[in-house]
Amino acid sequence: MCVRLLVIGCNHTVTPEFGLINCVFTHHRLHNAADIKPMSVYENPESPTMSTQRGQKLNSLQHLLPEGLVVSSRWLDEAGYSSALRSKYVASGWLEQPARGLYRRPRAETQWQHMVVSLQSLMRMPVAVGGLTALELQGYGHYVPMGHLRRVYLYTEARLPKWLNEMGQTIQFLPRNARKLFSSGAISKTINALPPLASTKNDETIEGPANGLRIHVWGDRSWPMMISRPERAILEFLDELPDNQSFQHVADLFTGLSNLSPRQLQETLESCDSVKVKRLFLWFAERSGHSWGKRLDLDAINTGSGKRVIAKGGRLDPKYHITVPKNLDGH
Structure with missing residues (x-):
């Protein structure tokens, strides 16, 4: 005689291959196992369509958000993951929040x-x-x-x-x-x-x-x-x-x-808008003596007019009209 336990309240059939379910239940001894339609312990009372959609959404998130990367709550909102769903994912261990408004896959090192x-x-x-x-x-x-x-x-x-x-x-x-x-x-x-x-x-x-x-x-x-x-x-x-x-x-x-x-x-x-930076670069370039410095078209580079005080207490370079340190590299 085949004996099964009908879990009242959990609405699951307990079979030997699954073992006991960790929940409070009452049971009845049945003489005809065919009277009970077998159910998986993993079944959810929600409709199959809803369960499938939830699984697909989680799988999609794992694809969209590789391990180690992070996204904001706004990004998740725009991707269709509501605040309630994010909270559920965090509670379930599928997401974690390393900072407020920030999410990533759990246990991932973020450099x-x-x-x-x-x-x-x-x-x-x-x-x-x-x-x-x-x-x-x-x-x-x-x-x-x-x-x-x-x-x-x-x-x-x-x-x-x-x-x-x-x-x-x-x-x-x-x-x-x-x-x-x-x-x-x-x-x-x-x-x-x-x-x-x-x-x-x-x-x-x-x-x-x-x-x-x-x-x-x-x-x-x-x-x-x-x-x-x-x-x-x-x-x-x-x-x-x-x-x-x-x-x-x-x-x-x-x-x-x-x-x-x-x-x-x-x-x-030519595309740089900072006169200070361009003058500094040309001064250092001339000082370093690299060969590429001789191939620059200085007339095409706008270096502005007037003097620029950069190194306080320094000397004024007569060519580029910027103040530079009096001593550099020990001389």
Whole structure:
């Protein structure tokens, strides 16, 4: 005789292959097992259509949000994931909130590069890695970063979200207004033209974007990350003078810039709106003596008029009309 337990309240049939269900129930001994229609312990009382749709939505989210990447509540809203559904996913362990208004897959390590890829390819924010960080990524960093805090320079054409610096104590994003140096809106145009997030070629760098930008391939999934080319990044770095960087640091960096592209330099200098930065670059370029300096068309570069005080207490350079340190490199 086949005996089964009918779970009253849970509405499940308990069979040997599933074992006991952890719930409170009463049971009846049945002499005819055929009287009971077998049900899976995983069945949900909601309709099959609703259950299927919920499963498809969760599977779709796992595809849209790869491990390590993050998205905002606004992004999830626009993708069709309501606040109530997000709360359910968090409670179920399918999502977690590393900061207010921010979501990611659980137990995933998020590095600063994940954050940038998320901003660019998922949330489509007009931001690029630039300045010293971009130089370091392309092998031009003169100093090895010390300490546990990693500073990342981001050049943006829009306000960045507050949660960007709430991810932990080891990353500090330093936002800079990209339009201060370049008013062309190149970052926004390039971000909007990016294809949906997918693995790119296995090359370290892929050419493509103009206006001093390039796609840098990062990580084991070869994700694209938009950064400034070295010709643009050095101008961004020069803008940090004199308050946030030193003349000596710039001088040390210039010693390793021997292979910059004269064509890229010419285009970037002509499109740069900062007279201070352009004069500083030309002064350092002349001082470094790299061969590309002789191939620049200086007449096509607008360096403005008047004097610029940059190094307080320094000497006035008679050619570029900027104040520079009296002593650099020990002389």
